[in-house]
Amino acid sequence: MNLLGFLTRRGSAPVARERLQILLAHERAAFGRSDLVTVLRKEILAVIAKHMAIDGEKVKVTMDRGGDVSTLEIDIELPTTPATPALATA
């Protein structure tokens, strides 16, 4: 190795770090690295709660990421007697 190469050498780890940051930004977008399901569930629950009283346990959100198709399954069990909506209709 020449002198300049020796002085400027920082090893291969910084390259590894940069490659990982770029790759994982893509993969997280593709596979959804986040608590997306949790967030969705909370927001769906909030929307429904505006209109009827609902048990938090009765909202199920599942996401299945496949190669070609991904599905989002939302399963909401409604109370037998729809409670009065929290929002009055004008």
Place this chain on the structure above:
Amino acid sequence: MAKVLVVTSGKGGVGKTTTTAALGAALAQQGQSVCVVDFDVGLRNLDLVMGAERRVVYDLINVVQGDAKLPQALIRDKRLDGLSLLPASQTRDKDALTDAGVARVMDELRDKFDWVICDSPAGIERGATLAMRHADVAVVVCNPEVSSVRDSDRIIGLLDAKTARAEKGEAMEKHLILTRYEPGRAERGEMLRIDDVLEILSIPLLAVVPESEEVLKASNVGSPVTLNNPASAPARAYADAVRRLKGETVAMVIPTERRSLMSKLFQRRAA
């Protein structure tokens, strides 16, 4: 009621089984009752690392399928009170593990112990998702190496999506154990540094376990490293990890390179 912990990684050969045995033994050494469960069906190894390979009669699949009762399958450690092993099957396929059967066995384990530690198989398929399914806490084992970090990232995504807790909308507690870390190589820029990995994965650090010959020595004789040589660097890192899991505040010890006197002198003069 036990806390259920899964030791997972995505990638194989990073140190999950070593970590499961070490954490299990360390918890027992600190007075807790623990069961380590081998979910690596078909490739069981936890029995070997724990030195119990000749005592396996029944396994997880037998219990899940109702062919044996849980107490018949549990192997109690001869050296450590409070430590038990539920081995995996060597011959059967993981498809013999039904979701409902695993749920029932996990409930039974929860009643019996303070801690249940599930050793996950490699991969992101059903074996790995079954192992994490009932966990309250996840320990993600990662080496400072690109493919391991990438797979850890995938596993973190699965922990937030495929576990019973995540499905109920509850937060999944996740911790990182960075293992096989070589401080000298990280300092020289040949290996990812601790803060690089932490920044990329952004989950809290539970321990940094150095690369150490003590791990091989311990597995050679079938003894968890925390039991085989409690004073060794990897054993101390695992023992501290366990204290943190129990809620104690323990200062993080980052492994440093053992430099020779000559190189220290040389560096001082150069500085």
